Amino acid sequence: MPELRKDYFTNRLVLISPERIKRPTEFRVAKNTKSTPILSISPDCPFCPGNEDKTPPAELVLVGRENSLLKLADSESERVTGWTVRYFPNKFPAVSPDSETRYNDPPLQSEPAFGYHHVMIVTPKHDASYFSLPTEQWVDILATVQDRVRWLYSKKTVSYVSVFINSGTDAGASFAHPHLQTLTLTRLPPLIQEEAETMHRDMTELSTCSMCKVLSIEMNGPRQILQTDNFVAFAPWASTHAYEFWIFPKRHETSFLKVSQKEIEDLARMLRATLGGLGATLSSPAFNLAFHISSEKKTTKQIHWHLEVYPQVVKWAGLEKGSGVYVNPVPPEEAAKALGASSRREIAQMIGII
Ligand SMILES: [Zn+2]
Ligand SMILES: [Zn+2]
Numbered sequence: 411m412p413e414l415r416k417d418y419f420t421n422r423l424v425l426i427s428p429e430r431i432k433r434p435t436e437f438r439v440a441k442n443t444k445s446t447p448i449l450s451i452s453p454d455c456p457f458c459p460g461n462e463d464k465t466p467p468a469e470l471v472l473v474g475r476e477n478s479l480l481k482l483a484d485s486e487s488e489r490v491t492g493w494t495v496r497y498f499p500n501k502f503p504a505v506s507p508d509s510e511t512r513y514n515d516p517p518l519q520s521e522p523a524f525g526y527h528h529v530m531i532v533t534p535k536h537d538a539s540y541f542s543l544p545t546e547q548w549v550d551i552l553a554t555v556q557d558r559v560r561w562l563y564s565k566k567t568v569s570y571v572s573v574f575i576n577s578g579t580d581a582g583a584s585f586a587h588p589h590l591q592t593l594t595l596t597r598l599p600p601l602i603q604e605e606a607e608t609m610h611r612d613m614t615e616l617s618t619c620s621m622c623k624v625l626s627i628e629m630n631g632p633r634q635i636l637q638t639d640n641f642v643a644f645a646p647w648a649s650t651h652a653y654e655f656w657i658f659p660k661r662h663e664t665s666f667l668k669v670s671q672k673e674i675e676d677l678a679r680m681l682r683a684t685l686g687g688l689g690a691t692l693s694s695p696a697f698n699l700a701f702h703i704s705s706e707k708k709t710t711k712q713i714h715w716h717l718e719v720y721p722q723v724v725k726w727a728g729l730e731k732g733s734g735v736y737v738n739p740v741p742p743e744e745a746a747k748a749l750g751a752s753s754r755r756e757i758a759q760m761i762g763i764i
Contacts, residue, residue, distance in 0.1 A: 415648035418624050419608040420601060424648040424736045428744075452536045457496075457587035459534045462489035468498040469528075470558065472550055479550065481557075494547070495554050496531040503527035505593060507567070524567040525594040530554060532588050540577050540588055540697075541689025545760070548678035551590065555701070556674070558592055560667050563706040568594040570602060570705050578696025580722045598710055602702060606711035621714035622662050629660070633746045636683055636753045640676045643684045645742035645749065650730075651720040652740040653692060655684060655749060664712040666703040681717075682760065687753030688721060696722040 412427040456464035467484035472495040474480075482490045484498070505525030514520040532551045533543065543551075555573055562571045572593045576583040583589075598606065612620040628634055628644040635643040635655055643657045657680055659673065669677070688697065698720045704712040730736050 417648045417650075418646070419620065420604040422648065422650060422734065422736065424650055424738050426648075426738050426741050428739060428741055450535055450537055452587070455536055455585065455587050457529075457531045457585055457589060458536050459491065459493070462491065462496070465496075465529070466499045466501060468493075468496045470497040470554065471495070472554060493534060495533075495550050497528055497554060497558060500527040500529050500591065505595070521596070524596050526562060526565065526568070527593045528558070528591065530558070530590040530592070532590055536587050538588055539689065539694065540575070541685050541694055543588070543682065543685070545675075545678045545682045548681050549675055552669075552674045552678060553671075555590070555592075556667060556669060559703070560706075562592065562594050563667075565594070567596055569597050569707055569710065570595045570599060571703070572599065573701035573703070575697075575699040577698070578694075578722065580696035581698045583696070598705060602705075602713060603711075605702065605713045606704070609713055610711040619662050619714055621658065621716070625658055625660060632743045635687070635746050635750045636680065636757070638676050638680050640673050641680045643680060643749075643753070645746040647742060649738050649740075649742045649745065650736040651722070652724050652738055653688065653695075653721040653745045653749060654719065654738075654742070655688075655745070656716055656718050657681070657684065658714070658716040662714055664704045664714060665706065666701065666715045667706060679757075679760070683753045683756040684719070684749065686756035686759075687749050687751075688719065690752040690755065691748050692721060692723060698722065 412425055412429065415424045415426055416422070451458045451460065455461060462468070462484065467486055468490065469483055471482045471484060471490040471493045472479055473482055473490060473493050484490055505523045505527050507524060507526060509522035509524050511520060511522040513522070530551070533547055559571050559573065562568050572595065573590065575590045577588065609620050612618055625642060629637070629642050633645045633647065635645060640659055640661065641657055642660055643655050645655050657677070663669070688695070700718050701715070702713060702718060703715045724739060726736070
């Protein structure tokens with residue numbers, strides 16, 4: 411029986427409609443698998459080692475040297491080689507630090523899109539997959555994200571730093587080489603604003619964090635996927651995407667900048683296991699991953715930070731686009747069962763049980 415569910419925080423509505431999955435043409439698993447042979451380095455890929463001069467100079471390059479990690483930077487004339495992670499300005503940015511657009515009042519309201527748009531190459535290996543990226547590589551990526559988010563929030567025009575991954579063409583990725591992006595905004599994006607307002611209201615009226623309350627329900631419940639020492643992954647109650655899952659720190663924490671090295675290592679394990687589980691469950695689907703973090707600017711409301719993963723297995727159509735009501739043919743309880751089993755298998759493989 412279909413059910414209309416409302417998101418914990420926002421006004422998004424989701425029709426959980428398992429009946430729809432029975433329609434033969436309704437549910438197709440998108441595959442990232444390529445028919446051409448995959449190379450460790452692709453000569454045409456601007457993100458591959460050897461092609462560093464095809465991107466703008468990197469502002470941060472991680473290089474491993476004798477058990478330590480150096481933070482270096484390219485110069486206009488010389489590029490750092492032998493890197494593990496590279497971070498540079500997007501060649502085709504969606505926002506710009508020197509936008510000259512005018513401010514306009516409603517109904518044709520507009521303002522300059524001030525901001526910084528960067529690309530992070532998360533591995534030197536062209537054929538690496540997010541579904542099997544080693545835990546140690548995730549540690550380097552997450553530490554670099556934290557470093558850059560801190561740096562971006564120190565900029566005057568930045569109210570919010572959006573951190574996201576597009577993996578696979580169905581998820582909007584233009585390049586196969588695994589990468590991540592950061593993009594800054596001069597105001598809180600609507601989804602974060604809605605979450606922050608709900609949390610702020612509950613904090614003020616009930617003296618509780620609404621997300622901590624959700625965690626107490628979802629932890630050990632039918633939608634839980636996996637727990638580590640510090641994190642819990644679960645399929646949200648009103649998942650807008652089939653097999654969507656969220657990863658939350660168990661401890662109430664609003665600032666991603668305060669995440670410790672130990673927690674980064676734990677989150678890296680969680681990502682390795684859950685993305686590995688997602689890849690195994692759905693034959694490596696296209697997906698998006700977004701960080702939901704608090705603004706570090708004092709004037710804005712805070713959220714309990716977390717990650718959200720949206721597999722792209724069912725296309726949004728007329729109802730979703732036209733009304734903001736989402737149809738999800740896979741009940742989150744079933745998604746959690748499947749993702750939980752395969753994520754636990756990944757953990758067992760990681761620690762060598764199977
Ligand atoms: Zn490449
Ligand atoms: Zn909380």
